[in-house]
Amino acid sequence: MDISEVRxxxxxxQVTGSAIREIFKVIAQPGMISFAxxxxxxxxxxxxxxxxxxxxxxxxxGKAILQYGATEGYPPFVESLKSYVADQLGVSVPAVLPVTGSTQAMDLLCKALLDPGDTVLVENPSFLGNLQCLKLYQANLVTVESDEDGLIPDDLELKIKKHHPKLLYTIPTFQNPTGKTLPDSRxxxxxxxxxxxxxxxxxxDPYRDLRYEGEKVRAIKSYDQNGWVMFLGSFSKTISPGLRIGYIAGDxxxxxxxxxxxxxxxxxxxxLNQAVVDQYLRRNLLPDHIRSICKGYGAKMHQMLQYLEQFPDGVSFTRPQGGLFIWAELPVHIDTVKLLSKAVERKVAYVPGTYFCADGGHLNTLRLNFSNSTPQQIETGMSILNDLIKSEI
Amino acid sequence: MDISEVRxxxxxxQVTGSAIREIFKVIAQPGMISFAxxxxxxxxxxxxxxxxxxxxxxxxxGKAILQYGATEGYPPFVESLKSYVADQLGVSVPAVLPVTGSTQAMDLLCKALLDPGDTVLVENPSFLGNLQCLKLYQANLVTVESDEDGLIPDDLELKIKKHHPKLLYTIPTFQNPTGKTLPDSRxxxxxxxxxxxxxxxxxxDPYRDLRYEGEKVRAIKSYDQNGWVMFLGSFSKTISPGLRIGYIAGDxxxxxxxxxxxxxxxxxxxxLNQAVVDQYLRRNLLPDHIRSICKGYGAKMHQMLQYLEQFPDGVSFTRPQGGLFIWAELPVHIDTVKLLSKAVERKVAYVPGTYFCADGGHLNTLRLNFSNSTPQQIETGMSILNDLIKSEI
Structure with missing residues (x-):
């Protein structure tokens, strides 16, 4: 029997994910300015x-590091991680688990909780990697309404009453893809x-430490009375994504x-990767490192926002206080998937917003990343986008 | 609502796995001789x-290593891995994927193939980590009969016809837990x-390179005409388990x-971990390293086998040509789960064989590991086991 007959x-x-992967192939082309x-x-x-x-x-x-370790984590790191998490949250947590990037935290949480057909509430738009994760667990995705401040609690309660969800997936701080931050009261x-x-x-909450202005906001977890909030964190944005170290903390x-x-x-x-991050924490190297990162990223974000202000009327955009992304809405008749081909021809890439939307639609939106471009690239890339959008209006 | 009400x-x-974890807590006690x-x-x-x-x-x-990488793998490693796999198998394969330990290879293969209730054929006994993986994918596990050479093809065909399985999970070389190697014809x-x-x-096939005597056997994959065989490999036994680098190769x-x-x-x-293993392969460091490992492990295996020969009549055991494990069968009336408590009192640990059996039973069997003990520990530990078994007969 031929292997093509494998079931x-x-x-x-319901998972294809090919569109976004195509974009990332495009980014790899030489000379591309990528806001994607x-x-x-x-x-x-x-x-x-x-x-x-x-x-x-x-x-x-070295010998212990190269030997099999406990699933519960490299013991010195579990110790330093616990106190780091308590610092982050302002409250101590019953348990932490080091994981292979916070993507694995989401995967394991879904594995622990979800049967096919279980309802999960998600923001709309939301991080597409974790939307794919939820789809692979065959969750029933229901979107919760947002406004300029993020999730709307009244709609959240409505959806809870109607759908009895097992899980809410939320990125409350400098959200991916919108850059929005949920206010304290919410x-x-x-x-x-x-x-x-x-x-x-x-x-x-992987972007929490990338704050360029404004005051820190308390974690949702810090308001958790009975243990229903699980906190997913990452060192990918603060130390290195290539090391693949994140964590899950809570009940x-x-x-x-x-x-x-x-x-x-x-x-x-x-x-080895846990031990390196452990040293980062024990030697207290993170605060200085984060300060230095934030300085550069904050300048790039403001630069990109300045260019966005010069975009034509009918273009609106978020004004994040941190994170990696700005979200833009174009006049409704502009399809950003189609616009992307024209942008790529002129060597600029972004991600069309529709890919972040569990229900599809939102074809006039896009996500812009500023952290991975030079000021010169931001200048050139944003001028090209401005030109392209002007010619569509 | 209290979090204890979470569903x-x-x-x-059907997954508890606590028994084996209890054993590993016991091993951690100071002064324990662990064959577990x-x-x-x-x-x-x-x-x-x-x-x-x-x-x-x-x-x-360094910058590329600390940045996000492709899911498909760190490009230099994908290249060196492909030629390493071709060497291992004697045939080239269409595709390889570096993974986070070969445990992830099994997890991803199950994710790709299995719906709840799908039948998977397994050896009896088999590696309990992957039995747990299969149970978490809610597979219907059906055991295939083995003799002293491993899986019996006639019974395999019978079970295929009867159960229409999607997958066969097999460890053909120096099997875990029995140490058996499937002959070429099978x-x-x-x-x-x-x-x-x-x-x-x-x-x-994680133990393939740990051969202390006899001739290399071709991989099942090398006889694969249409691509139905997926080869799961690991650098955990040859370089380091703590680095968590394995691979899956095939269609x-x-x-x-x-x-x-x-x-x-x-x-x-x-x-970083992929790049380190890549250097191992590129610098051709593996053959010498494996030779030096095999020398020590082979001596320990023979030492343990010599002690087993002094065990009372009614005790039989496998005589592996490599790998990490020997499997022993005691007279049927001896329950190795109960015997373990007595062994642990005298500071010796092993894993009762029943934990490796998808259908349970086989209470008179046990798995012995020799690689992680010194010759002195093997001498002391095996004498204690011999005494304990004698007193049960």
């Missing part, structure tokens, strides 16, 4: 420092609704199920 | 070499049956589905 699992029936990715800027990546830390940890605990409301109705919240029972799920997913996250 | 996914209904794990010996772990290679790759390609038969009936084979369509599955599992395996 794949039905979880792939969500990558840290190359100069922000501490290669020298990681090399020194890797040498140090291999010299001091964070409390989300936690209260989760606790009242018995719904798990996946609070995905010990849920973490336990995630840990059992992880045993047969990758046994444990690589010890 | 977990039904995939956990499957760990490489600490002296076999090349901490100095990994440190040098990590320095080298971070100095030469390997051809397994490949032929898979191709005739349209069943995917997961050929899990491009199946690898593609695994890659899409991996996008939302951990995006990609850590570049």
């Amino acid at each position: 794949f699992a039905s979880r792939f029936d 990715g969500g990558n840290p800027s190359l100069e922000a990546l501490p290669d020298q420092q990681v090399s020194e830390l890797a040498q140090y940890v291999l010299a001091h605990d 964070r409390r409301a989300v936690a209260d609704l989760a606790n009242r109705y018995g719904m798990v919240v996946a609070e995905d 010990a029972g849920i973490i336990r199920k995630c840990t059992i799920g992880k045993q047969s997913t990758d046994v444990h996250s690589a010890n | 977990f996914a039904s995939r956990f209904d 794990g499957g760990n490489p010996s600490l002296e076999a772990l090349p901490d100095q070499q990994v440190s040098e290679l990590a320095q080298y790759v971070l100095a030469h390609d 390997r051809r038969a397994v490949a032929d049956l898979a191709n005739r009936y349209g069943m995917v084979v997961a050929e899990d 491009a369509g199946i690898i593609r589905k695994c890659t899409i599955g991996k996008q939302s599992t951990d995006v990609h395996s850590a570049n």
